[in-house]
Amino acid sequence: MSNPSSGITGVGLGLRAAFIERVERGEADGKIAFLEVAPENYMHRGGKAPRRLAAIAERFPIISHGLMMSLGSPDRFDDGYFTDLREFLGRVDAPWHSDHLCWSGIDGVLLHDLLPVPFTTASAIHIAQRVREAQDRLGRPMAVENVSWYLQLGMPQKDEPDFVVEVLERADCQLMLDVNNIFVNASNHGFDPYQWLAKVPLERVVQLHIAGHDRWEDDLIIDTHGNEVREEVYDMLAWVIERTGPKPVVLERDSDIPPLATLLEEVARIDTVYQAAVGRWQRQQGVARHG
Amino acid sequence: MVALAAAIRRLDAPEAVTRDAVGFLAEFGVAGPDAQALLARGSQRFLIYRTLVHNRLRAATREFIPRTAARRGKEPFIADFAAFMAEHASTSPYLRDVPGEFVAWVVPRWQADASLPGYLGDLARHELLEGEVKNAPGGGESPTGSPLALDAALVFDGSTRLMQYGWAVHRLPYATDDRSDPEPEPTRLLVYRDADAKVRYLELTPWAASVMATLAVGNEPLGRGLSVAAQALGEPLDDDKLAKAAMLFAELADRGVLLGAR
Numbered sequence: 001m002s003n004p005s006s007g008i009t010g011v012g013l014g015l016r017a018a019f020i021e022r023v024e025r026g027e028a029d030g031k032i033a034f035l036e037v038a039p040e041n042y043m044h045r046g047g048k049a050p051r052r053l054a055a056i057a058e059r060f061p062i063i064s065h066g067l068m069m070s071l072g073s074p075d076r077f078d079d080g081y082f083t084d085l086r087e088f089l090g091r092v093d094a095p096w097h098s099d100h101l102c103w104s105g106i107d108g109v110l111l112h113d114l115l116p117v118p119f120t121t122a123s124a125i126h127i128a129q130r131v132r133e134a135q136d137r138l139g140r141p142m143a144v145e146n147v148s149w150y151l152q153l154g155m156p157q158k159d160e161p162d163f164v165v166e167v168l169e170r171a172d173c174q175l176m177l178d179v180n181n182i183f184v185n186a187s188n189h190g191f192d193p194y195q196w197l198a199k200v201p202l203e204r205v206v207q208l209h210i211a212g213h214d215r216w217e218d219d220l221i222i223d224t225h226g227n228e229v230r231e232e233v234y235d236m237l238a239w240v241i242e243r244t245g246p247k248p249v250v251l252e253r254d255s256d257i258p259p260l261a262t263l264l265e266e267v268a269r270i271d272t273v274y275q276a277a278v279g280r281w282q283r284q285q286g287v288a289r290h291g
Numbered sequence: 292m293v294a295l296a297a298a299i300r301r302l303d304a305p306e307a308v309t310r311d312a313v314g315f316l317a318e319f320g321v322a323g324p325d326a327q328a329l330l331a332r333g334s335q336r337f338l339i340y341r342t343l344v345h346n347r348l349r350a351a352t353r354e355f356i357p358r359t360a361a362r363r364g365k366e367p368f369i370a371d372f373a374a375f376m377a378e379h380a381s382t383s384p385y386l387r388d389v390p391g392e393f394v395a396w397v398v399p400r401w402q403a404d405a406s407l408p409g410y411l412g413d414l415a416r417h418e419l420l421e422g423e424v425k426n427a428p429g430g431g432e433s434p435t436g437s438p439l440a441l442d443a444a445l446v447f448d449g450s451t452r453l454m455q456y457g458w459a460v461h462r463l464p465y466a467t468d469d470r471s472d473p474e475p476e477p478t479r480l481l482v483y484r485d486a487d488a489k490v491r492y493l494e495l496t497p498w499a500a501s502v503m504a505t506l507a508v509g510n511e512p513l514g515r516g517l518s519v520a521a522q523a524l525g526e527p528l529d530d531d532k533l534a535k536a537a538m539l540f541a542e543l544a545d546r547g548v549l550l551g552a553r
Contacts, residue, residue, distance in 0.1 A: 154324075
């Protein structure tokens with residue numbers, strides 16, 4: 001599957017209930033390139049939230065990022081969930097849909113978290129098959145996101161980037177690259193985040209996530225999306241964009257959410273880093289064309 | 292995955308993992324290098340996902356029933372939620388459904404516990420209602436255009452809910468630190484989402500509640516529904532009741548709750 005081209009690039013924001021009303025009122029107009037939404041927050045739901053999203057979707061491109069596909073689970077996909085998701089994606093005209101390289105439930109029970117998968121070939125085959133099935137069911141390209149993980153679910157046969165590459169290649173899908181998750185895992189498990197990045201096929205990157213995190217213990221940081229983005233994570237974002245060129249980058253914030261104006265200031269800071277990286281990429285392209 | 296799910300859900304997991312993490316994993320056939328990998332950062336790290344999952348789901352639940360959670364008390368609420376996770380947990384892909392799943396599971400247990408205030412379950416159901424009606428997938432449907440007829444069922448807005456409590460929990464103050472007791476009083480509420488997506492509450496008389504139970508919940512045709520409603524109260528269906536039913540229908544139509552005949 002080719003890298004889906006939506007024309008969406010630049011820095012956007014993950015839409016949250018805490019500030020959806022302000023976005024609807026126009027307070028983010030001209031300050032973000034697009035919005036990313038979690039479809040589960042609008043599927044199978046009436047009232048204000050879907051109405052607001054419909055109004056917002058008139059003004060901003062919408063990217064869809066799901067939470068509950070549970071790609072790593074042995075459970076069968078939930079038919080009702082996929083029916084609602086497909087309908088939602090059509091409604092917001094999402095160019096692709098992403099979800100996480102994780103599992104969220106087993107034996108019919110859903111735990112509503114991003115739980116780690118084993119880094120094995122069997123696991124990669126299973127997930128890749130489910131990604132292909134999801135693409136067929138949704139009628140749209142899928143991207144998978146690398147997650148933060150806090151323990152190894154069994155003895156790994158490979159490291160995380162090799163595992164991610166195996167899933168991408170077997171599923172022939174896109175990568176929703178979360179640079180904060182790489183930083184969190186590198187800190188918690190002691191590896192070089194740039195070696196991680198160097199191993200994945202950047203041509204499969206369709207979108208990026210950037211966020212902050214919190215330290216829980218001396219040797220443990222948790223991907224809370226509850227803080228400002230750290231300098232090291234900005235650097236990783238720039239490193240990727242210099243190599244991929246323009247992509248949609250989403251700022252995620254899920255806890256201790258500040259006022260929208262503060263988030264938009266952070267979006268502007270990310271955009272400065274992003275534009276500088278795009279400029280370096282463009283110069284590289286020029287050198288490559290004329291060299 | 293089964294072992295990690297058990298560490299997240301099982302009531303005795305923190306104690307069992309702390310005492311003998313290798314033995315806990317062995318229960319699920321996890322041993323050797325796999326067990327070593329899972330426990331590489333110590334047994335407490337193995338429990339980190341339990342903490343994350345419980346914190347997240349409990350916080351989402353508390354957000355929907357803040358006064359109930361406050362009255363239950365911090366530690367008992369944590370224990371109730373842990374028991375819910377162990378015995379039932381969530382089966383919905385929507386996080387906003389978890390509070391309802393918890394309340395449906397816990398209320399019978401609270402009602403069976405004589406040491407707890409008798410109204411606690413009603414308060415939980417009442418608090419939950421706000422979010423349930425606010426987010427109900429149904430609602431906002433157009434009027435049917437068909438006039439009411441005795442042989443036709445009525446159509447109500449899809450967000451409409453009929454609630455019955457043994458306590459007047461709907462009159463309690465909204466402050467989470469309030470500890471006043473509600474009156475022990477049979478209470479019947481009709482709840483719906485209006486055109487501006489605001490949740491509205493109507494207190495119903497026994498007759499109005501009986502009518503709504505047969506027509507909105509039971510989906511009886513109007514004529515039969517009125518008879519059944521009167522029988523349910525052990526009273527005759529007289530002119531006074533018919534007049535009051537007509538007034539109820541007029542008000543509900545005016546509020547956009549009654550959409551016409553099917």
